[in-house]
Amino acid sequence: SQQGEEDPQALSIQEGENATMNCSYKTSINNLQWYRQNSGRGLVHLILIRSNEREKHSGRLRVTLDTSKKSSSLLITASRAADTASYFCGIGANNLFFGTGTRLTVIP
Amino acid sequence: EAQVTQNPRYLITVTGKKLTVTCSQNMNHEYMSWYRQDPGLGLRQIYYSMNVEVTDKGDVPEGYKVSRKEKRNFPLILESPSPNQTSLYFCASSLTLPGLPGGAFFGQGTRLTVV
Numbered sequence: 001s002q003q004g005e006e007d008p009q010a011l012s013i014q015e016g017e018n019a020t021m022n023c024s025y026k027t028s029i030n031n032l033q034w035y036r037q038n039s040g041r042g043l044v045h046l047i048l049i050r051s052n053e054r055e056k057h058s059g060r061l062r063v064t065l066d067t068s069k070k071s072s073s074l075l076i077t078a079s080r081a082a083d084t085a086s087y088f089c090g091i092g093a094n095n096l097f098f099g100t101g102t103r104l105t106v107i108p
Numbered sequence: 109e110a111q112v113t114q115n116p117r118y119l120i121t122v123t124g125k126k127l128t129v130t131c132s133q134n135m136n137h138e139y140m141s142w143y144r145q146d147p148g149l150g151l152r153q154i155y156y157s158m159n160v161e162v163t164d165k166g167d168v169p170e171g172y173k174v175s176r177k178e179k180r181n182f183p184l185i186l187e188s189p190s191p192n193q194t195s196l197y198f199c200a201s202s203l204t205l206p207g208l209p210g211g212a213f214f215g216q217g218t219r220l221t222v223v
Contacts, residue, residue: 042214093207100150
């Protein structure tokens with residue numbers, strides 16, 4: 001299967017703390033993407049990391065990629081209540097495959 | 109505003125009554141696709157289209173049809189809906205392939221209930 005698997009399934013933290021979620025996959029990749037989904041809404045693209053990159057930043061987001069371990073992590077620093085959402089990694093080129101996501105709850 | 113628009117947002121229907129969920133994008137994207145999202149199963153791709161008149165099956169195409177007669181529209185057709193098609197449906201589009209920089213744009217979702 002090409003889909004990624006996000007871990008943990010659920011994460012609850014206090015506002016201001018950092019949140020880390022992980023994605024593991026089985027196939028070789030060119031790129032890996034992270035998306036956010038607010039409850040019942042469509043996914044929103046956050047960041048893409050290429051297979052030759054090890055780390056990428058965008059605002060409070062930091063993504064790492066370890067192709068030898070076939071894993072990626074998404075770190076959200078100084079979390080806010082508005083970061084409460086589900087987060088998915090997207091794998092694939094011609095099509096995107098997603099797992100079941102990590103549900104993040106940020107408590108004010 | 110660049111967007112993917114799905115209609116309707118909510119739909120309750122009865123088993124066997126044909127329905128169409130529309131999807132339209134205003135970004136001149138070549139690629140469009142449909143997903144369904146179910147608890148514990150994540151998002152699964154139903155059909156995708158790489159360009160006008162080109163469609164292909166995703167992971168769960170049974171019970172669904174699509175067409176791509178125009179670049180901007182990609183309707184999802186359920187000829188004879190069944191209760192196991194009760195789900196949250198998303199349309200997505202991308203300029204070229206969704207795995208390339210830029211990623212995919214998703215619609216707001218259609219929550220379908222088949223009774």
